[in-house]
Amino acid sequence: MPALKMKIVLTTPYYPPNLGGVEVHVRDLAVRLIKNGFEVEVVTSSGRDDRVRVREVASIPVPYSPIPLRFPEIEGDIFHSHVPSPFFAREVAKRGMSPHVVTYHNDVVVPERVNGYCIPRRIGRIVEEIACDVTRYVLDGADVVIATTEDYAKTSPILKDYDVEVIPNAVDVERYEFELEKEDYVIYVGRLVEYKGLPILMRAMRIVQKSLPLRLVVVGDGEDRRAFERLARYLGVESEFLGRVSEGRKIELIKRARVLVLPSKSRLEAFGIVLLEAMACGTPVIGSNVAGVRSVAREGGMVFHDIEDLAEKIMKIATSEGLARALGRKGRRVVEERYSWKVVLKRITELYESLT
Secondary structure, three states: OOOOOOEEEEEOOOOOOOOOHHHHHHHHHHHHHHHOOOEEEEEEOOOOOOOOEEEEOOEEOOOOOOEEOOOOOOOOOEEEEEEOOOHHHHHHHHOOOOOEEEEEOOOOOOOOEEOOEEOOHHHHHHHHHHHHHHHHHHHHHOOEEEEOOHHHHHHOOOHHHOOOEEOOOOEOHHHOOOOOOOOOEEEEEOOOOHHHOHHHHHHHHHHHOOOOOOEEEEEOOOOOHHHHHHHHHHHOOOEEEEEOOOHHHHHHHHHHOOEEEEOOOOOOOOOOHHHHHHHHHOOOEEEEOOOOHHHHHOOOEEEEOOHHHHHHHHHHHHHOHHHHHHHHHHHHHHHHHHHEHHHHHHHHHHHHHHOO
16 A cells, blocks of 8 residues: 555546456556555546546547547646557647556557458558557657566567566456366357457367367357357357356356467457456466467467467367366466466556656
8 A cells, every 4th residue: 555645547548338458457457556545537538437536538439549639637646548549648648747657558450340341451551650650659758668468568569669567467366266177168258350360269169069069159249240150150160159248157157168269360469368367267278379468378278370270279178187177277376476466456556656
């Protein structure tokens, strides 16, 4: 607990109930800071929370990167911005609000489709260049830049040019019951959008299901859900699309799965908090070979390189109880030691206190 009550101003493009890894991370950080004696205010384009003071700012609703029209004159001891979507952080930098801490969650990469609309690559490059310029302006003036993995920082076209403090994302370990008895399904948890790579997993499951009675359970919703359901029927993959479920139900499903797969194929996926959730439950994980994701996945499971490799690794875990249990125990231990909020919050608060 800080010696004197310190006010932390968190800025984020979106805040829950909007869904996303950054939103959840900022919410959990805010709630835990308050419990540890800090005063917290969140500045965002959209969100609400009975436990946290959230100030919504009128913004231009650019997908993934809302641009604030007015930014409040707000006082604080620490300003902690979360990017990508760098326009809220830019307002902090422009006004000289400091000390300014910036957590860089992932690079800006414009997907092939946004909200169901195809984005021409030429336009995508322009958007990425603008975001890059704004982000560099923010990072150039930041007191501290946080990256969530060293792997991602070293491979980012932006982050590689900055000195960073590596502080990972976290989960509340106590919420996840450790369970080694599993049921015959593979689980995907996340938004149903193209860059998350669900078709890769479905094609791998078509191979798996020729040999093993493992069904695919899909938790989450998104703009591409109907297309993915059609693809599953076309491939003949036995699958269940459950849509959004309660937090308790989600944890129960993860806990009982043979393996959780995060098949994202884009640098928009830079960490994968869902990997930590599975590891906390003792569920082995398989992640794609993209920066950040692979760093986390290797600590509680495996990394795949293509569809055939993914199918092989699913079957390897599913048919080897000894391997699955060893990965499950290892994952839980790693989360407790490195990725629990108790550990991560201590590092963040020590960083804050070093700047005041």
